[in-house]
Amino acid sequence: MLVFIGLGLHDEKDITLRGLEEARSCDVLFAEFYTGLLAGTNLKKIESLMGTEVKLLSRGDVEERGDALLMYAKERKVGLLVAGDPLISTTHVHLRLRAKELGIETRVVHNASIFSAAPSISGLQNYKFGRSATIAIPEKGFFPETPYEVVKENKKRSLHTLLFLDIKAEKGKYMTANQGMQIMLEIEKKRKEKVFTEKTLCVVLGNVGSDDCVLKAGKVKDLVGQDFGALPHSLIVPGKLHFIEEEYLTAFGGLKAVSSTRSEGTNA
């Protein structure tokens, strides 16, 4: 049996009692941190909580050599520890599907994901979020404009956009909110459609789930030079704000000059 166990947002204390019980009953424990970053902990602390060794897997171990991993689960109870919710990432959907093909039973222990925690902690209403997108780390010949398209489409319908920031854990690259905004401004320079300008209202989230969670709302020009502290970061580009959303971002995110940002946010 293979149990996908979500570790939640920040550190080893974010596992659920169900997750801990499942993990401790496993014969073998693996973990991977290339799809998400648990900034407040490390393998040693997780092993100490589990009371046993946890084998760290690379992207290749999961995506190319997944069958070797699944062979362990043929005869034994194997746990795979994953940041956030364990099936949000397509990689694990693939792995669960392959397990089924090989006749291996699976189980899923959910946990908090940035996909729900970001709307939640931002005070923005979850049913007003349109589709989300990832801002990719640009590489030579690879500079996707998808997040720009998605924000444009959502803004037309007054919807909020959650933008995930790319992770290349193998290379130790985790995008900051500042880099994310700069990339969006670069795309704006090419597209010139006033979808994401220096005047655009933006919400920055940092280290969600920790006691030092950062929430900052303001115009891009006022945010882009700020230090948002520890990673991981996320970005939200709000659509039309309800007055309670405005009040919340003012109270908890330091939003200023609300009405001017609102009209810009709506028209852009």
Add this chain to the structure above:
Amino acid sequence: MLVFIGLGLHDEKDITLRGLEEARSCDVLFAEFYTGLLAGTNLKKIESLMGTEVKLLSRGDVEERGDALLMYAKERKVGLLVAGDPLISTTHVHLRLRAKELGIETRVVHNASIFSAAPSISGLQNYKFGRSATIAIPEKGFFPETPYEVVKENKKRSLHTLLFLDIKAEKGKYMTANQGMQIMLEIEKKRKEKVFTEKTLCVVLGNVGSDDCVLKAGKVKDLVGQDFGALPHSLIVPGKLHFIEEEYLTAFGGLKAVSSTRSEGTNA
């Protein structure tokens, strides 16, 4: 201080270690279950886990008499236990805002929400979900067509739609997936835009987070008469399916006649 503590999806074991630690350090513990249903547990079991009394709050206690609740938090550490993630519901956003106005410090302990667990367990890619909507329990003179509009809008963009099913906990009313589909078919009868017909591909989720989690995918006509077991239920109306999503729904959701449902799903 007021600590919003998410209880997660199903029973008392879905609290995180962080949540349990916070709850046990509180001077007073409250809980409300009118914004979400924790089907696998009850107040007694939660009190037994916390080692102290937990006072159950009604909608009126939170929404009309919130200040009385906040008065407790002026001098003491108060915990509010909530199903799912504790700030997904607008009610708690209001309460956190009011706490700030009264100079009361707040803290948030995230947890799994159906908002992320439903996309996750369905194997559908999270960035392909458009905005979500709630199917409301119709009342005399109140039959909102919003979920129909939202599905229509998302389908045009090939996006999936997560449909929450209404809860009226005060009246003991929890909508089943069957009722949800019937309401959508009623709206279709009025609107006749072929957005949600008997041939529409639908995904039903039941009791997510429990060991008896139900995942069923198929045409509405094949699903509407089925028994999906224990509540709570949710619905997803998929947009265009990627072949991995199809494979997953076939393997875990009993999806049949994939290509025919796919083309219907795309055209409708």
